Amino acid sequence: MSVYLFAGGGTAGHVNPLLATADRLREREPDAEILVLGTAEGLEARLVPERGYELVTIPKLPFPRRPNAAALRFPGALKATIDQVRGIIRDRHVDVVFGVGGYAAAPAYLAARAEKAPLVIHEANAKPGMANRLGARLTRFVGVLFPSTRLAHARVVGLPLRREVEQVDVPAARAEAQALWGLDPRRPTLLVTGGSLGARRINETVSTSIAAILGTGWQVLHITGTTATVADPGLAGYRILEYCDRMELALASADFAVSRAGGSTLAELGALGIPSVLVPYAVGNGEQALNARDLVGAGGAVLVADAEFTPQWVDRALLPLLDDRARVAEMAARAAAQGVRDGADRxxxxxxxxxxxxxxxTAAPGSAAPGSAAPGSPAQPAPKPEADASAE
Structure with a gap:
């Protein structure tokens, strides 16, 4: 029996791929023991036990950004946490450490190195986080979602997807979605979504432009998010949902999408071959615009900055695109060519x-240390992008 320590979390973008990988590993190795290392504050504190995995928590240690008392305490606190994880690796006889980034990841990576345990990393953003930039230097087993991700030893594996998305029967799911939400099977469907909390710019612009969008002959399934304030005008062909717990049905029903550009969203759009207009989240370090560049560069999506996604842009760009069914079909094929549906297995x-x-x-004296590249062995980097896409 092998023992695996999965580390990371904080957000759904970290936790969902971690759990999808754990589920697939459990299917392929039913006797494997899987522990999950996280914090008590992250999303993993709820989702991991709900999925039936053992959660081991460590303190949340944000990296200090300025010289203050917390910065002075950080080295000692980090060492204590690393020692705690080293104890877990030894006591539970961990065979492999796997990390996806987040607060729990860096201590796990450093503990794995100290204990000479093989280390595996997955990065789901084009712009890697600090923990994974560190971890990628400690191992040659690095999986990434995007070909343009610049990370040591990167191999493109895609994203471990939820099984209901990975294995969705699109025709059957589309029929179920049409029955569930009253969609017309004779009309193409535009899916609009900004994530579980919604996206104000997307919601307001689509709400303002909905009559013009419906006038193209498309129907709209609009997932507004739980914090949205847009009202339902009661127009035929316009279906508003505050929250959707059957995203596999929503995706299967979509012939085109308007959405944010988070890693999970892009992976699902590519896996199901859904062309899109991507409106990256404007706050933060611009990572969503970077996430979008591979799909946009391949011709499977159009990128528009949040501030530019206005009713005027819809009139000028989106409506002609929806009217051009040949272009929509070509974009769908290009999106599908970028998609990976077996990321969990990879x-x-x-x-x-x-x-x-x-x-x-262990069997070969003088061989390289576990998790490190053997001398002279070729790395397997992800292809470098031909050109950088413009950020917001």
């Missing part, structure tokens, strides 16, 4: 490869 393959590397290293 990630589990990487975990097994790392585990077996430990056995090989």
């Amino acid at each position: 990630m589990v393959d990487l975990l097994i490869e790392a585990r077996e590397s430990r056995s090989t290293a």
Whole structure:
């Protein structure tokens, strides 16, 4: 029986791929023991036990950004946390450490290195976080979602998707969605979504332009999010949902999408071959605009900055696009060409490869340390982008 320590969390973008990988690993290795290392404050504190995995918590240690008392305490607190994780690795006889980024990841990576345990990393953003930039230097087992991600030893594996999305029967799910939400099977469907909390700019612009959009012959399934304030005008062909717990049905019903550009969203659009207009979240470090550049560069999506996604832009750009069915079909094919539906299996393959590397290293005197590249061995980097896309 092999023992795996999965580390990371905080947000759904970290926790969902972690759990999708754990589920697939459990299917392929039913006797495997899977522990999840996280914090008590992150989303993992609720989702991991709900999925039936053991959660081990460590203190949340934000990296200090300025010289203050917290910065002075940080080295000692980090060392204590690393020692705690090292104890877990030893006591539970962990064979492989797997991290997805987040507060729990960096201590796990450093503990794995100290204990000479194979380390595997997955990065779901084009712009890697600090923890994964550190971890990628400690191992050659690095999986990424985007080909343009610049991370040491990166291999494109896609995103471990939820099984209901990965294995969705599109025709059957589309029929179920049409029955559930009253969609017309004779009309193409535009899916509009900004995530579970919604996206104010997307919501307001689509709400203002809805009559013109419906005038193109499309119907609209609009997931507004739980904090949205847009009202339902009661127009035929316009279906508003505050929250959707059957996203696989919403995706299967979509012939086109308007959405944010989070990693999970892009992975699902590509996996199901859904062309899109992407409106990256304007707050933060611009990572969503970077996430979008591969799909946009391949011709499967159009990028528009949040501030520019206005009713005027809809009139000028979106409506002619929706009217051009040949272009929509071509964009769908290009999006599908970028998609990966077996990311969970690819990630589990990487975990097994790392585990077996430990056995090989143990059996071969003088071989490279577990998780490190053997001298002279070629790395497997993700292709570098031909050109950078413009950020917001």
